[in-house]
Each structure stands twice: as structure tokens, then as C-alpha cells.
Amino acid sequence: MGNPEKLSILVLEDTVTDFDLLRYQLKSDGLEPDLHHAKGREHFLEHLDAHLPNLVIADYNLPSFNGLDALKIVKSKNPLLPFILLSGSIDKEQERAILREGADDVIFKSNLSRIPFAIKRSIKDAQDKKKLRETTEKLEASLREKEILIQEIHHRVKNNLALVSGLLELKKFNSEEKKEYRFINKVILKIKSIALVHETLYQSQNFSQIDFNHFLEELIEYLAQIYKSEEKDIEIKSNDFELSLNVNQAIPVGLIISELTMNSVQHAFDGRNEGQLEVKVVSEKDQQIKIKIADDGIGASDGFAPKQDGGYGSKIIRALLRQIDANVEVNNSEGTEYLISFEKKDVKGIGNALL
Missing domain, CATH: 3.40.50.2300 (Response regulator)
Structure with missing residues (x-):
């Protein structure tokens, strides 16, 4: 001046x-x-x-x-x-x-x-x-630097998870026991679910909210590959919708979907090589989200039950449901249908512990 x-x-x-x-x-x-x-x-x-x-x-x-x-x-x-x-x-x-x-x-x-x-x-x-x-201008420059850094962090986390997943894939192909093979598949699916969240955030301009429709499309595509490795011809139906979720809700929701769909593949279609799965957002009203996960299988007696101890997978699902304060309804009358209900929230922090 x-x-x-x-x-x-x-x-x-x-x-x-x-x-x-x-x-x-x-x-x-x-x-x-x-x-x-x-x-x-x-x-x-x-x-x-x-x-x-x-x-x-x-x-x-x-x-x-x-x-x-x-x-x-x-x-x-x-x-x-x-x-x-x-x-x-x-x-x-x-x-x-x-x-x-x-x-x-x-x-x-x-x-x-x-x-x-x-x-x-x-x-x-x-x-x-x-x-x-x-x-x-200084604050904007600092913000741009932080955004680039956050983007790079998500990219590296995704790459590191992909590396772990790749190592497990090598172990899976060398496995001769079907039980071990399936267990590794479930672990890989969990890792892939988390990696997909970081990949979606890396590609986004918003590093706290993800496009859940895009995330679910990618997850379903990967699920189809897993089912082929299980020698199952499973048709997966989804729906187009506009839903953004906070990263601290998106990760547990993705893991819940992964766990429940894998349960269907391993239990609901026992003795069958074909079947149908639905993974849909069926309601979003007043911040209340409802997601339906359903199969046309035999009604999985070994699947997740909300009020029973169950196995390792059931304990994980309960912990994830508690993390997002979700309720689940199970209907076994025609196949198995899970209806997950939770409130959309802007969850702060980075904690995603299962327990």
C-alpha cells in the first residue's frame, strides 16, 4: 500500500x-x-x-x-x-x-x-x-496442503490394505482346506470393505463424507468376484440412490453388509449353486436410514441372530451395530432378510474399534 x-x-x-x-x-x-x-x-x-x-x-x-x-x-x-x-x-x-x-x-x-x-x-x-x-490466502493455501495430505493418507492406507489383501490372496490359493479358504475369503472381504472407503475418499473432494451409492457399487462388484471363487452363481440386486455417510458410519455399515452377504453365500445357499441377493437402501427419511440385505435361500439357521451369542461373525456384527447405534430385524419366512436401521450422524473422531 x-x-x-x-x-x-x-x-x-x-x-x-x-x-x-x-x-x-x-x-x-x-x-x-x-x-x-x-x-x-x-x-x-x-x-x-x-x-x-x-x-x-x-x-x-x-x-x-x-x-x-x-x-x-x-x-x-x-x-x-x-x-x-x-x-x-x-x-x-x-x-x-x-x-x-x-x-x-x-x-x-x-x-x-x-x-x-x-x-x-x-x-x-x-x-x-x-x-x-x-x-x-495463507489459510486457503494451508487448507489445500492439508487436503492434499489427507488425500495422500487415504491413498496410502488403501494401498497398504491392498498389500495385506494380496498377501492373504496368496495364502488362500495355497490353502487346501475349504474351511480355511472360506475364512481367508471373509477376512479379505473385511479388508476390501475398509479399503473401498479410503479409495472413495481419495477420489472425493469431501474427506469426511463418502458417496455410499458409489461405495456399494464397488463393494457389490467385489462380492461377485468372491462368490465366483466360492463356485456360486449369485445375482446381486441393488438400487440407485443418493446417500452420503460420514466415514465413521460408512466403514461399519460396509463391514456389516460384507459379513451378512457372506453369511448368505456360505449358509443360505447350502447345496445350491445359484441364488439372488438384494442389497438396497430402502428408506432415507428425517436422517433415518434403512438398508435391506436379503437372499432367496433356505433361511440360514447358521446365520446372524440378534439375540443369540452365535459365532465369531455374529459377535463382530453386533459390535458394528452398536458402533452406529443400529437396530436389526431378521425375517426368515422366505429366505433371510435383514433390515438395518440407524440414524445418519456426523460422527467425529477416528475411532472404529469393534469392541
Whole structure:
């Protein structure tokens, strides 16, 4: 903004007498800035570029150029450059229009005694705005750096989980026992569910909310690959919907879906090589989410039951349901249907412990 003790002011004024009156008024108030006098448009533009003034004062009415045009030029070049408009007589509506365009003040030539105060205030306001802009730019740059860092963290977490999953895949292919093979498949599916959340976040502009529809599409595609490895021809039905979930809800919900669908494959289709699965968001109202997971199998007696101890998988599902404060309804009348209900929340923190 230049040195505030020696201001540079560009004055657009076609009358030498008015320019001299302005100079006298400033000097009588103890202000002796470098004044640059421009009488018309071309002269004004030359001074504006050459002298880099700290402030512009412009007469409202000139023969072929006016103060409002000058104001628009100044703000297009430097929005923070203070601008004071002088006028012999304008109405209130014109004054309001000039201030809306970005002028710092409007002063009548009959009241030039206000000009020193207006200059000091306008310079101070401009300095404050500049500091605020610089602070804002630093914060925005810092935020961009953090966003890139968070994005990179999600990418690395996803890659590390993929590495662990790959090692388990090698172990699975060397497994000769079907029970061990299935157990490894379930572990890989859990890892894949978590990795998909991080992959979705890595591809997103929002690092706390994920597009659950996109996540579920990717998960179902991977589930289909798992079922093929189980030599099952399972058709999976889903639905398109718009749902964003906080990352601390998305991970347990993804794990619940993975666990329950794998239960269906391993138990509901026992003795069958074909079947159908539904994984759908069936309701989203007033922040209440309902997700249906259903199969057309035999009604899995070895599947998850809300009020029974069950095995390792059932304990995991209960822990995940508690984590998102969810309720589950189970219907075994035609196949097995799970209806998971929970409230959509903005869960803070990073805790996703199962217990």
C-alpha cells in the first residue's frame, strides 16, 4: 500500500481551482501527500499505472469522463485501492449507487473539511482488508496442503490394505482346506470393505463424507468376484440412490453388509449353486436410514441372530451395530432378510474399534 506517512494520491479533477482547494484543505489538516493531478481519462490512466497511488479521489462530473467510470476502472485494476468521490451535487440514490460500486466515501465539495478524515479512514480500511486477504490466502493455501495430505493418507492406507489383501490372496490359493479358504475369503472381504472407503475418499473432494451409492457399487462388484471363487452363481440386486455417510458410519455399515452377504453365500445357499441377493437402501427419511440385505435361500439357521451369542461373525456384527447405534430385524419366512436401521450422524473422531 506504500508508506502511510507519505501518501501518494491521484486526483481526477478537470478544474485547477478545485484541485488547489483540495491541496489547501489537506495541508491545513497536516496532510502533505504526493498529489498527482489528472484532468481527463487518458491522463488518469497514465497516472494510475505509473504512480501506483495509495488512494484515488475523483470528481463526479467531468466533460467527457466521470467519477463513476473512474471508479469502475480502479476496482477492475485493484479492488482494494481506496476511492473517494467528490461531487458538487448528487442525490441520495446516486450516492448509494456509487457506494455499491465500491467507493469508500462520497464527499460534497461544499464540505471538504471531511476529506482528511475520509482519507485516513479509507487508508486504514484498505490496510485491514489487505491483511485479511493475506491471512485468508495463507489459510486457503494451508487448507489445500492439508487436503492434499489427507488425500495422500487415504491413498496410502488403501494401498497398504491392498498389500495385506494380496498377501492373504496368496495364502488362500495355497490353502487346501475349504474351511480355511472360506475364512481367508471373509477376512479379505473385511479388508476390501475398509479399503473401498479410503479409495472413495481419495477420489472425493469431501474427506469426511463418502458417496455410499458409489461405495456399494464397488463393494457389490467385489462380492461377485468372491462368490465366483466360492463356485456360486449369485445375482446381486441393488438400487440407485443418493446417500452420503460420514466415514465413521460408512466403514461399519460396509463391514456389516460384507459379513451378512457372506453369511448368505456360505449358509443360505447350502447345496445350491445359484441364488439372488438384494442389497438396497430402502428408506432415507428425517436422517433415518434403512438398508435391506436379503437372499432367496433356505433361511440360514447358521446365520446372524440378534439375540443369540452365535459365532465369531455374529459377535463382530453386533459390535458394528452398536458402533452406529443400529437396530436389526431378521425375517426368515422366505429366505433371510435383514433390515438395518440407524440414524445418519456426523460422527467425529477416528475411532472404529469393534469392541
